[in-house]
Structures are given as C-alpha cells and as structure tokens.
Amino acid sequence: MLFKAGDPFHAIYAIRSGCMKSVVTRKGGAEQVSGFYMVGELLGLDGMGRGRYDCSAIALEDTVVCVLPFPLLEQLAHERPSFQHRLYAVLSREISRNHNVMLLLGTMRAEERLAAFLLSLSSRFARRDHSPFEFALRMTREDIGSYLGLTLETISRLFGRFRNAGLLEIDQRKVRIRDHAGLKALLSEGGAPAD
Amino acid sequence: MLFKAGDPFHAIYAIRSGCMKSVVTRKGGAEQVSGFYMVGELLGLDGMGRGRYDCSAIALEDTVVCVLPFPLLEQLAHERPSFQHRLYAVLSREISRNHNVMLLLGTMRAEERLAAFLLSLSSRFARRDHSPFEFALRMTREDIGSYLGLTLETISRLFGRFRNAGLLEIDQRKVRIRDHAGLKALLSEGGAPAD
DNA sequence: CGAGATATTGACTAGGCTCAATTGAAGTGG
C-alpha cells in the first residue's frame, strides 16, 4: 500500500513500472476500486483538495513509483506557465476519465461494461508498445467486478460467455482478444444504431 | 444550454443564481446526468484537458452565470500562488466528488442512492442559508434517475415509499424532510454495522 | 504437500427495468 485514505497529502505519484489500483471506502465499510493505473499514469490527484487522500493506493504487483512532492510541483508551475498548464490539463483529464466511468456504471449493462473495460485496457497497452491483443490482467476478478460495479461471479461468467462467443481467449489472467470489432459492437448496441 | 459537449473550451462558469445540470453523452446516444450545480458551484472543469467540453451544461431554471475565461485564470494563477493553489484544490475536489458518485453508482442499492442524493442536496442548501429540510427540486424524476443510474419510475416509487415510511413529504417537486436521521440510517445499513 | 487465495459453475432469488395505462399540472389558443 502506497498511501491510505485519510493520509495527509503531500505528493502525487507517477508509476515507473508495475501496476496499482485505487480504492475508495465508504463509511459503513463498502469498498470500490476507483481505478487501475499502469506505467506513466498518476496517482493521488484526489488528495490536494482536502489535503488528505480520499482513496487508498495498492500495488497489484512489484511496482516502482516516482514521488512528486506537491509543493515542488506548485513551484515549478509558478516558474513555468507551460508546466502549470500541463498540470491543470492532467487534473481535468482525470475528471473526464471519471465521467466515462460514471457513464459506464450508470448506463451500461454487464456485458457492455466488461467489453468497455477490456477495450480500454487494450488501448492503454497499445500506447505503451505492448500488444493490444494479448496481455495479462494484474487484478483479480473481484477487483474488476468492484471497479465495474458487478460481482466477481458475474465477471467470471462473462469471461466464459465471451470465450464461447469467440471474442477472446482467457486462461486465468492471460487475455487474448480474438475479435476486437466484436467487442466494440457490444458497446454500441443498446444505444442508437450506427448510421 | 450554456455549452455543449465538443464545444471548444475557453472558460469555466460560476453559477450566480439558478441551477444547472451537466450531461455526458455516449457514442450510441445513451446520456447520463453527471451533476447538478447550484449557486456558487463551478461548471466546465472537464474541458481544459482536451480543450473541449466533454459534457453539456443545461439550465434547469432561469440562471445567471459568471464567465471565467481560462487564460485569465491561468494568468491570475501565475501572479498569485495562493490563487494557483485554490484552483488546483477546486479541480481536485471535483475528482473527489466524482469518486463519491462512483461509489454511489457502484455499490449502493436504489434506496440508498436516493437517500444519499437527498442528504447531499440538503447539506448543500444548508450551506447556502436555505432550510436543509425544505426545498424545491429543480430537476425532473428522469434527471434524478439518470444521475443515480435508475429509471424515473424507480425514483417515483421510492419517493412514495419514503413518504409512506414517514421519512419525508413530497408534493411534485417540493420536498420536506421529516426524518433526517432515518434517511441517514438507510445509508449505513448494508455496510458493516457501526461499532 | 498442504493451506489459503482465486476462479468457475450451478441453482435460486430479488431488485429494478420494461411496457402500459392513468392522472395531474402547466401552458396555448380560440
């Protein structure tokens, strides 16, 4: 665990290698995975508002992070307007990303959610010179379910269904996407027909 | 409509009077209300990442906003570090707020969602010297449902159930909270018992 | 090899959605 919800905020973290998840906890004990982070992505952006992190960051494998002390970032931002601009953009993107998750949780059915999740992973791996069609999940079914607002059983069943439909191969955590277009098709269905 | 998803971003907006909603649209047509904004709150924070708004802002009644051109904000931030700090905090808070919505959409059942929504409204009105127990909703059942990831029928039924349980009175859009503690109790249930 | 996670699969249940009809409120024009 890199930091815990409630810890005082003084830095954001950039992942140099490995993979992490962030978890928000509700008074009452219910938890939800609020994001998965891979190489090059930033954790802890939620902390600067209240001066405390409101989620916990947990490594999913051996992970190396780069500590970016917030006072230093603010100083750099002050000195270089272009850096200031970048930093605002990074925060704003996180908001956009959250909107997508809200859309997923609020409007999609289980199949669509998992398809969207896999496609998102796929494109993120692609941007990092990994194969977009073959990669290893670093998280458990339970983590995926929590992130997508589903149960681990549902995730497991969906993987089975996707395999039977010839959309992908899955062996434990190794995923191989066989029909990228087919996954995409699952997304648009239910909305307006593509015209 | 103040701005539309895809419009080029050049300003954020502060509400001076009235009430607005923001709506994200999915390729495929599905829409979701991503937030309700009242006096003093900021809209359009999601736009600075990509240079385009990714949601639309729609007034729910006659509304006056204050236009805050982003270049101006950046300049002010550069000149006054304390202002820069505030601006980062505002963005970060929006991320925290989104985490709460994700938690709501991902882990709560219908009753809990509506209770959480009403309590949130209540405390926001309180902070603005309105009564926290008596206020008028500015949005339709459909808007509420969309925001909470439920259908308008479910919202309507829940209002009925809450009324029968003596938790509140509701006449069209006028709400009167009769049992604040009772609403809160709906939230913690389902999680771990308070100990 | 054994213990404890993690995954898979089945049977059953229930919460919330869909479809549909009705009522109510607010606005429009003759």
Added chain:
DNA sequence: CCACTTCAATTGAGCCTAGTCAATATCTCG
C-alpha cells in the same frame, strides 16, 4: 374561460439481469 395539447409523475403487472448462496476446481506459495 375552457377545451386541447404536452410534459411530468404515479401506479401496476410481469420479466429479466445480475446478485446471492453454495459447492467445487485450480493456482500459488511457503
């Protein structure tokens, strides 16, 4: 002023998706 339209809200019946509970299988690691 009142029919007429339109939009919003309520209510009911039935269904379906995903959750729950439970049993088993498989992995990982000490």
